[in-house]
Amino acid sequence: MSPIDHPVIPKGSTVLVTGANGFIGSNIADQFLKFGYKVRGTTRSPEKNVWVTDLFDRKYGKGKFDFIAVTDMAADGAFDEAVKGVSAVVHTATIFTMNPNPHEVIPGTVKGTLEAMESAAKEKSVKRFVLTSSSSAALIPKPNDPKTVTTDTWNDETVTWVYRDPPYEPERAYPVYAASKTLSEQAAWKFVREQKPGYILNTVLPNMNFGASLDSVNQGHPSTSGRLAALFKGDISQLVDLPPQYFVDVEDDALLHVAAVIHPGVESERIFAFAEPENGDLLLAILRKLYPGRKFPANFQSDKDLSNIVPIKRAEALLREMGKDGWTSLEESIRRNTEDLI
Numbered sequence: 001m002s003p004i005d006h007p008v009i010p011k012g013s014t015v016l017v018t019g020a021n022g023f024i025g026s027n028i029a030d031q032f033l034k035f036g037y038k039v040r041g042t043t044r045s046p047e048k049n050v051w052v053t054d055l056f057d058r059k060y061g062k063g064k065f066d067f068i069a070v071t072d073m074a075a076d077g078a079f080d081e082a083v084k085g086v087s088a089v090v091h092t093a094t095i096f097t098m099n100p101n102p103h104e105v106i107p108g109t110v111k112g113t114l115e116a117m118e119s120a121a122k123e124k125s126v127k128r129f130v131l132t133s134s135s136s137a138a139l140i141p142k143p144n145d146p147k148t149v150t151t152d153t154w155n156d157e158t159v160t161w162v163y164r165d166p167p168y169e170p171e172r173a174y175p176v177y178a179a180s181k182t183l184s185e186q187a188a189w190k191f192v193r194e195q196k197p198g199y200i201l202n203t204v205l206p207n208m209n210f211g212a213s214l215d216s217v218n219q220g221h222p223s224t225s226g227r228l229a230a231l232f233k234g235d236i237s238q239l240v241d242l243p244p245q246y247f248v249d250v251e252d253d254a255l256l257h258v259a260a261v262i263h264p265g266v267e268s269e270r271i272f273a274f275a276e277p278e279n280g281d282l283l284l285a286i287l288r289k290l291y292p293g294r295k296f297p298a299n300f301q302s303d304k305d306l307s308n309i310v311p312i313k314r315a316e317a318l319l320r321e322m323g324k325d326g327w328t329s330l331e332e333s334i335r336r337n338t339e340d341l342i
Helices: 023-034 046-060 106-122 156-162 170-195 225-232 250-262 280-290 312-321 330-341
Strands: 014-018 038-043 065-069 088-091 128-132 200-206 208-210 245-249 270-273 276-278
Touching: 014 023, 023 038, 023 046, 023 250, 038 046, 046 065, 088 106, 088 250, 106 128, 106 170, 128 170, 128 250, 156 170, 170 200, 200 250, 208 225, 208 250, 208 330, 225 280, 225 330, 245 250, 245 330, 250 270, 250 312, 270 312, 276 280, 280 330
Parallel strands: 014 038, 014 088, 038 065, 088 128, 128 200, 200 270, 208 245
Antiparallel strands: 245 276
């Protein structure tokens, strides 16, 4: 018998997914709907994202998914209406502007997280809160460095680095994002320790997400899936400045979020969604294998991420308990990410 045969959140309950129009958020919503839950999604503009509602209405029937507008997640009480009557909250919404000024990114990200948590704490029906953190809250890997990462690893080094004096050079943009995820996750754990809300907090730390869009016409290739789509088209610029790192297929990432909400054995955990390492040269090798008749750029990145990610085993075990046979391979994820581009 699987642990999820007796989920802590009963099927048919409503789960709030913030940022449900995004690459990760839409896939999380999709997985909850597959498992028999109702989903309320937030987005800044439901009118601009009607395709999400239309997609889920077609797949699961009308009335299973609905949108509510949250125009500014850092506003006081931003999520008060959205949380009404829900049994769990998955907070994926974040600031991903690649602005190199930490003062214009970090405060809004942290406040958005705390606003969602405070709203959820006021709603007695909420029993689980899951924060989509980031691999970068634990580390930005250094090439060829066999660093050991545990559930106690935090990227405090980057937080210190991004708050150096200006000018805010462009290369500070990704570290600023990493610092925002580090500080927002730390703020979330602090909130639970101090405020003791009536729900359990779990966090998921995904690495680079690849995989299929739910609707390639309307969604395109958002977020990090767009970097791989650009490489398919011959553009290395979106990957060349990123270090070699782990990846995770977006469906696996979404399924781990579901586990963090419904699995009775997951309480107060940091779940590391790291499937296997990738770098530019490996991505190109797989693309050449999948599409032997297509010309791709020359190799550009041979360094490797040698990090020893200890919590990987726990995450993979959760995937298996959720009914999946381990991680989706890098090759399969790349195929899903690019097959609509042919």
